[in-house]
Amino acid sequence: MARLGHSFxxxxxxxxxxxxxxxxDVALPQTCAACGAWVAGSIGPVCPACHDEVCTASxxxxxxxxxxxxxxxxxxxxxxxxxxxxxxxxxxxVVRVGRYTPALRxxxxxxxxxxxxxxxxxxxxxxxxxxxDRGWLGELNALVPVPMHWLRRAQRPxxxxxxxxxxxxxxxxxxVIRAARRMKHTPSQVRLGIRAARFENVKGCFGPARRYxxxxxxxxxxxxxxxxxxxxxxxxxxVHEVSKVLRxxxxxxxxxxxxxxxxxxxxxxxxxxxxxxxxx
Ligand SMILES: [Zn+2]
Ligand SMILES: [Zn+2]
Numbered sequence: 001m002a003r004l005g006h007s008f009x010x011x012x013x014x015x016x017x018x019x020x021x022x023x024x025d026v027a028l029p030q031t032c033a034a035c036g037a038w039v040a041g042s043i044g045p046v047c048p049a050c051h052d053e054v055c056t057a058s059x060x061x062x063x064x065x066x067x068x069x070x071x072x073x074x075x076x077x078x079x080x081x082x083x084x085x086x087x088x089x090x091x092x093x094v095v096r097v098g099r100y101t102p103a104l105r106x107x108x109x110x111x112x113x114x115x116x117x118x119x120x121x122x123x124x125x126x127x128x129x130x131x132x133d134r135g136w137l138g139e140l141n142a143l144v145p146v147p148m149h150w151l152r153r154a155q156r157p158x159x160x161x162x163x164x165x166x167x168x169x170x171x172x173x174x175x176v177i178r179a180a181r182r183m184k185h186t187p188s189q190v191r192l193g194i195r196a197a198r199f200e201n202v203k204g205c206f207g208p209a210r211r212y213x214x215x216x217x218x219x220x221x222x223x224x225x226x227x228x229x230x231x232x233x234x235x236x237x238x239v240h241e242v243s244k245v246l247r248x249x250x251x252x253x254x255x256x257x258x259x260x261x262x263x264x265x266x267x268x269x270x271x272x273x274x275x276x277x278x279x280x
Contacts, residue, residue, distance in 0.1 A: 100261070
C-alpha cells in the first residue's frame with residue numbers, strides 16, 4: 001500500500017511538473033538553443049532560421065564512407081578520393097547531420113560544455129532522420145558511445161556522447177552498449193591541429209569495458225553490427241581507435257554516426273555555405 005501511495009504521489013508530482021512546464025512555455029517565450037534569439041511559443045529548442053540552416057547542411061551530399069560534405073560528382077559508392085587514400089579508415093560507413101555550421105557548433109558547445117541536455121534531443125532527432133536514409137540502419141544491433149575518461153567527466157557537466165547515444169537509442173529502439181573504456185586521460189583533441197598529433201594523442205587510449213569482470217557481466221560485442229556515436233569526426237583518429245577495440249572484441253561490422261563532420265584541409269568549399277568555425 002505504501003508503495004502504491006508513493007507511486008501515486010510521484011505520478012501526481014510528475015503531472016504537476018509537466019503542467020507547470022507547459023504554463024511556463026505558454027507564458028514565456030523561449031530562447032533558441034543555437035543562436036539565443038527569443039522564440040515565441042514552444043516550437044522546439046531551435047528557432048526556424050537555425051533549423052533551416054541545419055536542414056540545409058543535412059541535405060548537402062556526403063560521402064557514405066567518411067561523411068565528408070562534397071560535390072555530388074566527387075562521391076562514389078565506395079567512398080571519395082580523400083577517404084580511399086586514407087588507409088586507417090576502418091569503419092564501413094559514416095553518417096553525419098552536417099558540416100560544422102554555426103548552428104551545429106553552438107548546439108554542440110551548449111551540450112558539451114554547458115550540459116544543455118535538450119540539445120541532445122534535437123541533435124538525436126536530426127541524426128535519426130539521417131540514419132533512416134541509410135540502408136544499413138536495419139543491420140545495427142547496438143549503439144556504442146565514444147567513452148570519456150573519468151577525469152574528463154569530472155571536469156565536464158555531462159558525458160555528451162553518452163547522452164547523444166541514449167537519445168538516439170530511444171528514437172531508433174536500439175540498445176546502447178558501453179563496450180569501450182577510455183584508459184588514458186589525454187589532452188583534448190581540439191587543441192591539436194595537426195593530423196599526426198591527433199592520431200598519436202589517442203593511440204592505445206581505449207580498451208574493452210569491464211575487462212576484469214566475469215565474462216557474463218561484460219558487454220557482448222562479438223558477432224554484432226554496431227554504430228559508434230560521437231559529437232564530431234575531424235581526422236577520424238578517435239573513431240579509428242574505438243573501432244580497433246570493437247573489432248578486437250569480435251564486432252561483425254562497425255559504422256559511425258556523428259553530429260558534425262567539419263571540413264578538413266583540402267576539402268572543397270561549399271558555395272553559399274557558412275565556413276566551419278573552430279572546433280569546440
Ligand atoms: Zn536560432
Ligand atoms: Zn570519403
